[in-house]
Amino acid sequence: MNIxxxxxxxxxxxxxxxxxxxxxxxxxxxxxxxxxLGILFGSSLEGVVDxxxxxxxxxxxxxxxxxxxxxxxxxxxxxxxxxxxxxxVNAFFCAATVLxxxxxxxxxxxxxxxxxxxxxxxxxxGEALHAERPVYAGKANLNVEITSPFKVxxxxxNYGEAIESNPxxxxxxxxxxxxxxxxxxxxxxxxxxxxxxxxxxxxxxVSGGRAMKGPENFxxxxxxxxxxxxxxxxxxxxxxxxxxxxxxxxxxTGKTVSPKLYIAAGxxxxxxxxxxxxxxxxxxxxxxxxxxxxxxxxxxxxVGDLYExxxxxKEELRKVL
Amino acid sequence: MxxxxxxxxxxxxxxxxxxxxxxxSIDSADVQYVISPYDEFAIEEAIQIKDKVGDxxxxxxxxxxxxxxxxxxxxxAMGADDGVIIQSDGAGLDPYRAxxxxxxxxxxxxxxxxxxxxxxxxxxxxxxxxxxxxxLLDMPCLTEVVNVELDGTTIKIxxxxxxxxxxxxxxLPAALTCQKGLNxxxxxxxxxxxxxxxxxxxxxxxxxxxPALNIAxxxxxxxxxxxxxxxxxxxxxxxxxxxxxxxxxxx
Numbered sequence: 001m002n003i004x005x006x007x008x009x010x011x012x013x014x015x016x017x018x019x020x021x022x023x024x025x026x027x028x029x030x031x032x033x034x035x036x037l038g039i040l041f042g043s044s045l046e047g048v049v050d051x052x053x054x055x056x057x058x059x060x061x062x063x064x065x066x067x068x069x070x071x072x073x074x075x076x077x078x079x080x081x082x083x084x085x086x087x088x089v090n091a092f093f094c095a096a097t098v099l100x101x102x103x104x105x106x107x108x109x110x111x112x113x114x115x116x117x118x119x120x121x122x123x124x125x126g127e128a129l130h131a132e133r134p135v136y137a138g139k140a141n142l143n144v145e146i147t148s149p150f151k152v153x154x155x156x157x158n159y160g161e162a163i164e165s166n167p168x169x170x171x172x173x174x175x176x177x178x179x180x181x182x183x184x185x186x187x188x189x190x191x192x193x194x195x196x197x198x199x200x201x202x203x204x205x206v207s208g209g210r211a212m213k214g215p216e217n218f219x220x221x222x223x224x225x226x227x228x229x230x231x232x233x234x235x236x237x238x239x240x241x242x243x244x245x246x247x248x249x250x251x252x253t254g255k256t257v258s259p260k261l262y263i264a265a266g267x268x269x270x271x272x273x274x275x276x277x278x279x280x281x282x283x284x285x286x287x288x289x290x291x292x293x294x295x296x297x298x299x300x301x302x303v304g305d306l307y308e309x310x311x312x313x314k315e316e317l318r319k320v321l
Numbered sequence: 322m323x324x325x326x327x328x329x330x331x332x333x334x335x336x337x338x339x340x341x342x343x344x345x346s347i348d349s350a351d352v353q354y355v356i357s358p359y360d361e362f363a364i365e366e367a368i369q370i371k372d373k374v375g376d377x378x379x380x381x382x383x384x385x386x387x388x389x390x391x392x393x394x395x396x397x398a399m400g401a402d403d404g405v406i407i408q409s410d411g412a413g414l415d416p417y418r419a420x421x422x423x424x425x426x427x428x429x430x431x432x433x434x435x436x437x438x439x440x441x442x443x444x445x446x447x448x449x450x451x452x453x454x455x456x457l458l459d460m461p462c463l464t465e466v467v468n469v470e471l472d473g474t475t476i477k478i479x480x481x482x483x484x485x486x487x488x489x490x491x492x493l494p495a496a497l498t499c500q501k502g503l504n505x506x507x508x509x510x511x512x513x514x515x516x517x518x519x520x521x522x523x524x525x526x527x528x529x530x531x532p533a534l535n536i537a538x539x540x541x542x543x544x545x546x547x548x549x550x551x552x553x554x555x556x557x558x559x560x561x562x563x564x565x566x567x568x569x570x571x572x
Binding site: 112 | 463
C-alpha cells in the first residue's frame with residue numbers, strides 16, 4: 001500500500017497530529033512493502049519542511065506558494081486528486097482536524113469511497129484495513145473494515161505514533177491553482193485573541209466548570225496551564241454562562257479531545273462533558289463533591305476545594321518541572 | 322432561492338446507549354430520538370436567510386427511518402416548507418451512503434442554491450456528510466461556520482480557527498456546515514405546529530449504493546482502568562504529582 005499523507009500547517013506551525021498520521025502510515029506501508037508520500041501546502045515552508053522530512057515519508061512534495069494562504073479544502077482536494085493520479089498511491093491519511101475532516105471527505109468522494117474517520121487504531125488485514133473509533137460520544141466503539149481499493153483514513157490526534165526516519169526526498173510541487181480560480185477563498189484571519197494551540201491537539205488540558213463561579217477565576221487555571229504547557233478548556237456550564245468562548249468547550253456539543261493528561265477542576269462530569277474527554281489517556285479530577293460522576297472516569301482524584309488544590313498543584317509542579 | 326437542509330435523527334445525547342445483540346447497531350428500545358443538535362442551527366439559519374431574502378423555499382432532507390417523520394415535522398413547525406425522507410432503516414453510521422442518497426435526492430429535485438448541514442451528527446460525529454454532499458453536487462463547502470452573511474450571490478462566513486477567526490467566502494451554489502454560536506434555534510410555536518401538519522413530507526426509498534466500509538462490530542467501550550482517590554485537599558498534591566510522573570508517566 002502506497003500512502004499519501006496530508007501534512008497540515010498553519011502560518012508555519014506544523015500540526016503535530018499530522019506527524020502521528022505519518023508515523024502510522026509508515027508502519028502500515030512498511031508492513032506491505034509500500035511507500036509513504038507526504039504532501040505539504042503553504043507559503044514560506046522551509047522551517048516546516050525541516051520538521052517533517054524525517055518523520056516517516058520516503059518522498060515529500062512541497063507546494064510552496066502564496067495561493068495556499070487563501071485556499072480551502074475545496075481546492076486542496078483538487079491538488080490531491082492530481083497527485084494521486086500521477087503517483088501510484090492507493091491510500092490517503094491525515095489528522096482528524098477541521099481541515100483534515102473536510103479534505104479527507106472530499107478526497108474520499110473523488111475516489112468513490114468513505115473516510116474511516118477519527119480513528120484511534122488502524123491495523124492491516126490482507127488487502128483491507130481495520131479501523132476503530134469511539135462513536136455515540138464514547139458510549140460505543142465502532143470497528144470498520146475498509147474494503148474499497150482506495151482507502152481514506154483520518155486519525156484522532158494524540159493516538160497515532162510519530163516516528164523518526166531517514167530524511168525524505170523533497171520535491172517541489174508546482175501549484176495548478178491561481179487565486180482567481182479558487183472555489184472558496186479565505187479572505188482574512190482576524191487577530192487571535194491570546195493565540196493558543198487548539199484544544200484538540202493539546203497534550204495537556206486544564207478545564208474548569210461551574211465551580212469556577214465566573215470568568216475572573218479562570219486565571220488560576222491559566223496559571224496552572226502555563227506551568228504545564230497546557231491549554232485551558234471549559235465545560236458547557238462555563239461556556240453557557242458566558243465565562244469562556246465556545247471554542248474552549250469540551251463535550252458532546254463542543255470539542256472531543258484526547259490529550260495525554262486532562263485535569264478537570266470543579267467539573268461534575270455530566271455525560272455530555274464525559275463524551276468529549278473520556279478518551280484522554282490520564283484524567284485528574286479535583287472536586288469538592290466526592291460523589292461527583294467525574295471521579296468514575298478519573299485516573300486520579302483529589303476531593304477538595306479547587307481554589308486551594310489548584311494553586312498548590314501549580315506550586316508543586318513548579319518545583320519539579 | 323432554494324435552500325436545502327440535511328438533518329439527521331439521532332439518539333438524544335442524554336440517552337443511555339446499549340449495543341444490540343447483533344454487535345452491529347444499538348438497541349433502539351427506550352431510546353429518545355431527536356434532531357441532531359447541530360442540525361438545528363442549520364434549520365434555524367435556513368429560515369432566517371429565507372426571511373431575509375424572501376421568495377425562497379426551505380426543504381428538509383433526512384436520510385433515515387420512516388419514524389423520522391416526527392423530527393422532520395418538527396423542522397417544518399420551526400418554519401421550513403417541506404420535507405423529503407430518504408427511507409433507510411439501518412445505515413446510521415455510514416456517511417458515504419447517506420451522502421450519496423442526500424446528494425441524489427437534492428439533485429433529483431432540481432438542486433439547491435444553498436445546502437446547510439450541522440457540523441457533525443452527535444452519534445457518528447465524523448462530520449463527513451456535509452463536505453461529501455457538496456463534492457457530489459460540485460459545490461464548495463465551508464465548515465463549522467459561526468456567522469453567515471449573504472451578499473448577492475456570494476456567501477461570506479466566519480469560523481473559529483485556533484485562537485483566531487477565519488473569514489472566507491464562496492459564490493453560490495455552496496454548502497455550509499453549522500457550528501454552535503451561529504444562532505439560537507427557535508422553539509416551534511403553536512401556529513407553526515398547526516401549519517406543519519399541512520406541509521408536505523415526501524418519503525422515497527433509499528437508492529442502493531454499496532458500502533465502502535463494512536461495520537465489523539459495534540461494542541461497548543472498554544472500561545477505563547479503575548481510578549483512585551489520591552486524597553483530600555492540598556495534602557494530596559505531592560502524591561498526585563508523584564503518581565503523574567512515576568506511575569502515569571504523563572509529565
